[in-house]
Amino acid sequence: MAYPLYVALIWHHHQPWYKSPEAIADPTGQYRMPWVRLHGVKDYLDLVLILEDYPQLHQTINLVPSLILQLEEYGQGKAIDPHMTLTLTPEQKLTGQQKETIIDNFFHANHRTVIDPYPRYRQLYEQKQEKGRKWCLENWSSQDYGDLLAWHNLAWIDPLFRERDRQIQTWFDKGKGFTLSDRQAILKKHQEIIRQILPQHRKMQDTGQLELITSPYTHPILPLLADSHAGRVAIPEMALPDRRFQWSQDIPRHLRKGRKVYSDQFGREPRGLWPSEQSVSPAILPHIAQAKFKWICSDEAVLGSSLKHFFHRDETGNLYQPEILYRPYRLQTLYGDLAIVFRDHRLSDLVGFTYGGMDSRYAVSDFMGHLDAIARSLIEQQGTHETTLNHPWLVTIALDGENCWEHYPEDGLPFLRELYKRLSEDQDIQLVTVSEFLQQFPPTEIIPTESLHSGSWIDGSFSSWIGDPVKNKAWDLLNAARQTLAKHPEATEENNPEVWEALLAAEGSDWFWWFGEGHSSNEDALFDQLFREHLRSVYHALNESIPRELYQPLEDHAHVGDRPPEGFIQPVIDGYGDEQDWEKAGRIEIGGARGTMHKASLVQRLLYGSNHLNFYLRFDFKKGVKPGKELANELHLFWYYPNIPVYTSPVPLANVPQQTPVNYLFHHHLGINLMTESCWMQEANANHSWHSKSSRINIAFSQCLEVSIPWADLHKKPGSSLHLIAILADHGKFRDYLPENNLIMLQIP
Structure with missing residues (x-):
């Protein structure tokens, strides 16, 4: 029998409890932050309305109980947050403190996609960025504040609603000169949109197009509630809290309350549970089964550790043994069996972190190409002459359904429409809910309960929540x-x-x-x-x-120092170092370090990061320095790959000192002429030689030096590590290197 390639697309919608127990009577807002409301008008309703136009496509959506309850309060007009209070304040009556708060907080969005498309909003943003808060306080008129208050709330409204609601489009056409009554109407429209979210989800659940699942009540890390020592399963040397946390009796409370919020809202019992952050451990399984959930989901890293299997991928990111990942598994407990599916980490991250920076048609083609490659690989594994799948395989793609869209043009509307159009036309791919697949094809492969790895979808560990x-x-x-x-x-x-x-x-x-x-x-x-x-x-x-x-605060929130990357980045390479572009980049402070770089302090800091397409570097120089004068005229990047057998060669510069790490042997070399903004790429060859190679590297040098290097140019497999060093040189003669006594370390996604 021939089967299509089944694909389960799971969107995770989650916001924590922003409602303060100490601010119930606070007239400025019992909700400390506005993100339920702003994401409510941007990310939840449009996603399912777009899908409704393609009824043959089925998906799974997780709505966290703490989000559901807050959406209900906003929809009923019972919730107010500080941003709403400021929006509803007559601009002529704003205090100096309120004006500072507005300037500091009402631009919190991706400026390229949420602010820049709207001239008036962009104008105010650029004034703040270029001239600073003090200038704005001294020069902005009441109307400037009135327009900023309006645009902060307007720009978050999804473009889909501008197509469907003439009143919303009228505000966008107006552009400036907003009044208090305009702002009151905009917030009323927010409430109107939010009121539709939960009913629309229930409607599409009842038609069978959506499977709705839930999470533990307030999205806790269940394995750590059971035992904080679970952190040492993935990282044995992890430093743990002074007191061991072991309150597994709280797990049934979270599960019971999560089920009740779901059933009260959607009129049925949930089958699936999204364990918070896809965190699992053997200790939590009996609680989940006893709460009558039928399936859970986690990450491929958890599966790999459970099976003691390392997932190898080729240069394009496709798995060598796809049959291990693309199937459900069975977990046995005293209270019954649980099914578990594991997401394709790379495909999920491509949607979440990479495709937003690409043309929508190209991004969708890349996505469909990966699905086609998975099907071809599975057919090859069959060992027959058949040209179709003879087994029902399931590709699970699971990711945050909120934050990623802020990085897409038009909040992802062109991407999603193109994706759903292509999926609806492809007869070899079928989008299903997880329960639809499991009911038709129950799991046969068993993971012994004691073998299930304790970890999450972040590196297969719990280090994002404990250990620091x-x-x-x-x-x-x-x-x-x-x-x-x-x-x-x-x-x-x-x-x-x-x-x-x-x-x-x-x-x-x-x-x-x-x-x-x-x-x-x-x-x-x-x-x-x-x-x-x-x-x-x-x-x-x-x-x-x-x-x-x-x-007392737990930490000093003003401190900024060295840090590793905090997430994927996709900066525009123009030499201006947009801080928002580099917000999640790793940072190495150079100017404040000890040694020769500290003496000169010509390089202030180095920022670095990556996504699935490129890795990025940014060098911030002391203001006013010029290459060829105070600053060397060349920057050379050298990197090697530990534990990978490749040709290596020494640094091809004069006067290189015999000291680590500059006397290492490297595999790739990128030379940059800072005066001409030209670059050349070399790769090590036999006999410690270098040969030139073509590349699509992008550089720009203005207020800073920004570099983009495609992973594809390096021809290394995903998961490989690389170590990098930068050397400053004058006409091929070594001057200095950075970072001092260290290497930049990255992993190919």
Whole structure:
């Protein structure tokens, strides 16, 4: 029998508890942050409305319970956040502090896709970027603030609604001169859009086009609730909190409340569970099965560690043994079996982090090409002369369905329409919900429960939520609050719901994500504050004294230093170093380091990062320096690949000192003439020689030097590591190198 290639596309919609337990009576807004509302008008409704035009395409969507409850309150007009309060304030009555808050916070969006398309919004943004907050405070008129307040709320409205709602398009056509009544109407339109989100999802669930699934109540990392020592499964040397967190009895609460929010809203019981951050461990499986969930999902890294199998990919990113990943597995527990599917990490990341920077038609062609390659590879594995699939395989693609669209033109509308059009026309690919596939093709392969790896979709570990000193401190504070609650058996969920709501909110994953190293945002301090507010509410509800440390931030949020990359980047290479483009890049502070580079301080910092297409470097030089004068006229990049057998050669420059790491042997060399902005690429050959090779490297040097290097030019497999060093030279003569006594380390995605 011939089968199509089955594809399960799972979108994950999630926002943490922004509602403060300490701000219920606060007239400026009990919601500390506006992201449920802004994503509500940009990302949730349009995604399913676009899909509705292609009824043969079925998908799975996860709506986290904490998001559902907040959407309900916004839709009912019960929620207010500080951005709403400012928007509804007459611009003539804004205080100086309010104006500062507006200038600092009302441009928080990807400026290339959300701000730049609208001339008035772009004008205000450029004034702030080029002239600074002080200039804006001194020169902006009341109308400038009125227009900024309007555009901050307008630009988040998805383009699809401009097509369908003439009133919305009228505001975009107006462009400037917005009044308070305009802003009131815009926020009323926000409420109108948000009110449609949940009913539309239920409608499409009932027609069978959507499968809706849920998550634990406030999106906690269940394996860490069961035992914080689970962090050492993937990273044995991980530093853990001082107090071991072991409160597995909270897991059934999160699962039970998650199911109830779902069933109350959608009129049926959920079959699937999205474990928060796709985090799994053997300890949580009985709880999930006992809660009557039928299937869960996780990441290919978790599958690989569970099976002791390393997934090898070719240069285009396609798996060598696809049959291991593209199938469901069975987990056996005392309370029944669970099915588990594992996402294709690379394909999911391409949609989430890479395709937004590409032309939509080219991006969709690349995506379809990967699916075609998967089908061809599976057919080859059959070992027959058949030209079609003789087994039902399932490719799972699962990713964040909110944040990625901010990096796409028109919020992803052209991409999604082209993708759904191509998928609907392809007879060899069938989009299914996970339950549809499992009901027709139950899993036959078993993963022994004790063999299931403890990890998440981030590197197969829990390091994004535990192990850092600040994250560990937060776990200790949470543990202390949980132990205090345990001393009050009279405080049940029935007679003291406030204490349990506060505890479960504090157990959510998001606070730990933003603490310490690894991830940062413009609102780290607010996440810190809100976490401590939830913990203070635990003590308050128990009439216990509140620990002093809960009134102090967990860390200094103003500190900026060296850090590894925090996510994929896709900067525009123009030599101007747009800070938003490089927000998630790794950073090495050079000017503040010790040694020769500190003496000269000509290079202030080095930023680096990648996506699935390219890796990027940015060199920030001391303001005013010129190549060929104070600054060397050449920059040379050299890199090698540990544990990969390739030809290597020494640095082809004069006067290179015999010291590490400049006396290493390297495989690739990129030379850049800073005066002419020209470059040349070389690859090591036999007998320690170099030969030229073509490349599509892009460089630009103006306010800084930006470099884009395609992974494809290196001809190395995904997952390979590379080590990089930069050398400054004058006409081929070594001058200095950076970073000092170190190498930049990257991994090909």
